[in-house]
Amino acid sequence: MEFSILGILAVVLELLRPILAPMAGLIVLDLALLAVVVGRHRRLNLARGIRTAAVIGVLLGVAAALYFPVWTGASLTQLQSLIDYIAIIAAGVGIGFASACAVYPPIQLFMRKSI
């Protein structure tokens, strides 16, 4: 069965529909904080901020990957094929990346350069 790119996006939209409003709010808030980060970037320790967000992203990504089968009512022992493992790794990478992006602006605002 074929799905176009828009079709895949439509399915993802349906999956996220129950949390779409709060998610949109969070994204707007995050973008606003990112704008503040851009405006204040000279006073911020960007390297430390990015590093911290990345570490949080990795931790959340690993946790998400391990939890993913449980979230579907399965267990890690039921991962059988290469595709099963690729699926949870891809999910972990995606969630980790999204988490890092989401936490970066507020975390960065706390990471100022030493005077």
Add this chain to the structure above:
Amino acid sequence: MTDSNPTNTSRRRFLAGSAMAAGAAASGLGGGALLHSGRASAVSTNARIVIVGAGAAGLSIAKRLSRQLDGARITLIDSREIHLYQPGLTLVATGVWQPDHVEDRTGRYVPDQADWIRDDVVAFHPDSNQVETAQGGRVDYDYLVVTTGLQLNFDEIEGMDPALIGSNGIGCVYASPQNASRTWEAAHQYIDNGGVGLFTRPPGPIKCAGAPLKVTMLIEDELQNNGTRAQAEMHYLPPGEGLFSQPDIHDFLKRYFPEQRDVAIDWNHPLAAIDPANRRATFDTPQGSRTIDYDFIHVVPPMSAPDMIRYGDLGWQQGDFQGWMEVDQYSMQHRRYPNVFGAGDVVGTPVGKTAASVKAQAPVVADNLVAVIEDREMPMEWTGYTSCPLITEQGQAMLVEFDFSLEMTPSFDFLNPFEPQWAPWFLKERMLHAAYNAMLRGRV
């Protein structure tokens, strides 16, 4: 060295702000395109189109037609306010999902441009382009789309009544979330105590032909998890000598059931009667009548198109598909009434009766109906595509896909359809409901 040039700083801020605004606008436009599809090059017509049945097929087709036609009067006729996600009933019947997980509101998916008559059609008069409703109304049409679904003929099993589901060890995954939930209650007693479990399948086409197999395997899995498998004797009783219409999967199951799951296959055992008080089931075998005592029985009733089609002008009058709506299996157009189309469980075709088939049929019906309105050649054909995520245990499934040729037609080449894996389970348990809802909105 620091860049203290105020012009550079302002330009950077402007560029950063512009980029973010552009990104926000693009995502908003993309999201808007998904949320609100516009009418690109719709066909102008004042045709009256009646769609009987607001299930998966009816709603999907209504949505598509409302986008493809400008000026058409589209009328949906169905009394049901609750929309059921029927592919989820197996998961309710085996305790994986709660009943409310499969219930939705029909009104969420009825297109704004369509009229919804909360009534049921009781008769079709295709020679006069009219349908008759239960409340005594008559609705005229120029074009008719029949998506009534099918009916469950419990009365063709002597002694059986849907009210018995959940009692005396009787289960049935079909018909309603409440029946599925009661099935889980009955199955739970069997899982706790063991005994003889009978898992039946009727002769003739049924919707979601994999469901009787999935229920068998999920209950066997629960017996294993509960530590009571050794106390249980399980039998799968097909009406003939086939387990699945796709031959490779039939061959797989023929070995898998007895060798891997210790489920005996009793060939040629169509269920003829049930005695609930004594927990006895009678089967009409080629060797004569056979009665088996059971502790749990999964009853699957014979199915057909609703009587008004089964015995009416729209049904096949003869042949292999008698009892179902007569359509050309490729174009979905009625073979004798060119202004009538059918889709979903009601049609008599060699394969189908799954949500995946509806997903494939809906654009065929919509596009072909629009072509008929425009008096041009019908552009689309249904290949017979159908799919069954065959759940082998909670947490694993096999994604079986095939078409009229009965050859496997995998959407994902990297998923071995003969190997139980977690990835198809994930699709079934998490993604397919979202894909189904996207289908109802006419987006896939």
